[in-house]
Amino acid sequence: MSAITTDMNEVRRLFDVPTYQLKNFPNASMFVTKMDGVWTPMTTEEFVALTNQISKGLVEIGVSIGERVALVSPNRVEWNVMDIAIQQVGAIVVPVYPNISEHDYAYIFNDAGIRHAFVSGADLAHKIQGVSSQIKSLKKIYTFDKLDEFPHYRDLIDLGADVPQNKITELKANVRNEDLATIIYTSGTTGNPKGVMLSHNNLLSNVLSCKYSIPADEHSRVLTFLPVCHVYERMLHYLYMYCGSAIYFAESMDTIGPNLVEVKPHVFTAVPRLLEKVFDRIMLKGEELTGFKRRIFFWSVSVAEKYDTGKLGFWYKIKLGIARKLVFSKWQEALGGEVKAIASGSAALQPRLAQIFLAAGVNVLEGYGLTETSPVISVNCLKKGIKIGTVGPLIDGVKVKIAEDGEILVKGPNVMMGYYNLPDKTAEAIDAQGWFHTGDIGMFVDDIFLKITDRKKEIFKTSGGKYIIPQAMENTFKESRFIEQIMVLGEGQKFPAALIVPAFPFVKEWASRKGIKIGDSPEEIAKNADVIARIQQEVDRINTGYGNWEKIKKFALLAKEFGIESGELTPTLKLKRKIILEKYKTVVDGFYEEHHHE
Missing domain, CATH: 3.30.300.30 (ANL, C-terminal domain)
Incomplete structure (x- = not known):
């Protein structure tokens, strides 16, 4: 455990992570974006310098300690810059999904009392401007794209030019590990969104515990395309930064195929829906084959369907070796050819799909968690073991208890501070003993692997x-x-x-x-x-x-x-x-x- 404790002294708030990277493995390509057809890197040094300049600008426009600032944008490096810059001045980041309804924008902005919003481009700026009459607190909308009718986020650099750096150092020193860092509004399947309050410690405890679950280090390339406003991808961004990995932004959801081949990532995260689509595409290609090629393709798939992580017999290993050589190696190439792990979360993965991918030599690691638990509770991993049909062993420091009705209860440093402005809902979710009630039904397999059987509310x-x-x-x-x-x-x-x-x-x-x-x-x-x-x-x-x-x-x-x-x-x-x-x-x-x- 000593490694974690020494790091914890250096990395106590989320904004310490980029500085930690700068000190330990200054990365030549911390964030990489495709611009005009060329993958263009931003170094750790550039990133840290830019966040400091933006922080000064935020001070100049009067963003105060504890103020909630909205970030509404698809994944792009500016999101990460703003995330760190806002936290450094002691303000609270409120990330908002770019594709929610106008009613939800108005509700979230009012609930959080948003004064300043940073958004990606014209569409979102107009959408929010359209409901701004319903949001009394909103003062200004800044955009990441350069537009005539809205101020550009880089205007903050000039505005803050005269603010001394020691002002930022002083503000950073005020922020404690247990302070609120972000409010993430979860769109439940019913009712208004609830603001989940997560502290620096909530998210950092998850980063440090998951460091051993994902095979990423300072030599790794990762591809990101799941929305970073969602807690899962965001926690992984902090983890990638902490490990010194290079983070590549996929151009869009539609270009993931070509981007995988260009970037050759070692790790990326996916939701089951995406893996289902990848699999369907592979199977359609198989259907187009004829003769021997077709026979060997479907024979390989049938071999994969019998894959079991626990026991692989001698003959099975031989058959699997043939299938991997003749068929599955091509599947791996379609994913860039260097994938060590795909982390899957946010919904249940079909066991058959996990089986086939694992047999094909593609490590799909299914995990489980909620926004309220920052998010990871358990994850299948190469270190602690993989069991198909489960969401893996618990991560270090997190405890789980199964209630009498089968509900999964969680305790640990990753459990949220509560729901913003909703003390009753908080008391419903976290009992007097500090157990968070997930609303999921589950059980343990072999005393190690957590298995989710359903949503309590959906049965x-x-x-x-x-x-x-x-x-x-x-x-x-x-x-x-x-x-x-x-x-x-x-x-x-x-x-x-x-x-x-x-x-x-x-x-x-x-x-x-x-x-x-x-x-x-x-x-x-x-x-x-x-x-x-x-x-x-x-x-x-x-x-x-x-x-x-x-x-x-x-x-x-x-x-x-x-x-x-x-x-x-x-x-x-x-x-x-x-x-x-x-x-x-x-x-x-x-x-x-x-x-x-x-």
Whole structure:
């Protein structure tokens, strides 16, 4: 433990991390951005100098200790610069998702009393300006892009030019390890967002405990594309900085494929949805093969499906070696060819997917945590062990207890200070003994590995009084290549039913292979009798794994994917069940009406 204690003396607040990097491994490419087709680095020295200049500007415009400052932007180096600069003057960073509704912007800005907002570009600046009449506290919006109608964030450099550096040193010295550093508003699946208050210590304890879970050091390249306003990617940014790794910004969600090949990252983080898409693309390529190549491809996949981290027999190892050489090496190349680990979080990963990737020699490490726990509670890792279908062993310093009803309770330095302005909600979440109630149901496997079985709030009963665990079922159904998204429903009804979004690219490919005409538009495909019948076959096949009361008796195909912008998903891609039920009320009512005539 001695390493952690000595580091803790140097790194006691989040803004100490870049300075620690400058002292221990000054990185020639701390942050790397693609500009005009060229990957352009910013060195640690440049980064630290810029944050100090911006901090001086913040002092000059009157940003005071404890003031809440908003950051609204997709991932880019300016976000990280502002994050550190705001904290250095003792102010509080309020990161906001770039794709939330106007109502949520107004709510968050008012709740936090935001005076200054820093946003990426014109669209967001106009969106926030559009609701500014509802936000009494808001004084000024700065942008990262150079625009005529809004002040540029670099204007702060000139403004603060006369502020002495020792003023910043003095402000930094005032900030303690246990002070509030950031308020992160979590968009729950219901109600207004709640502001989670995290201290420097909350996040730093997580950084230091996760240092041993992720194979990153000062020689590593990492690719970042998950939103850094989300606590998971943000904590990892601090961890990457702390390890001295070079952080590359993917250009966008759509360019991840080419960016992986260009950057050849050693580590990146993903959500299951992304890994599902990568896998679907690989399988579509496999379908296009013919003859021996096709046979060896699908043989390799079937070998991978039998992979078990615990026991690999002699013959199995030989077969796996052949599959890796002939097929899986190409999969690795598609990810850049140098990936040591992909950290997966924010939703449950299908066990079959974890199995196939691990067998292919791609270490997908599934972890678990919440914004309220800064975030990591447990993670599968090369050091402590990997068990497919679990979220891994607990990280150091964090305790978990399973309550009588199966709920996971957490205690540790990573547990939040509370919800901003919501003492009642805080008292509901953290009991008198200091245990945080996660709302997730789980258990331990082999006394080491934590396994999540469901969200406490999402489990429902049918009218027959039987429990249905929707999330676990949805993951199993999504293993079908015909099913892109699915929501299992039926609370208080006689039987479960489902809304299904077909995997349109695969369905089209299947139809052309079978010579079936199904139309081109998603609307036509979703209504096509052949498609419905084929998906019925999938549902029947998967239903065989369930008890009679759990089987999905009816389903409807939807022509439109659930999305964040359209309000059916949270920014971390969780289903907003209530909203989806309201949106498709007539379809859902239809599942249960006919039973009155039977």
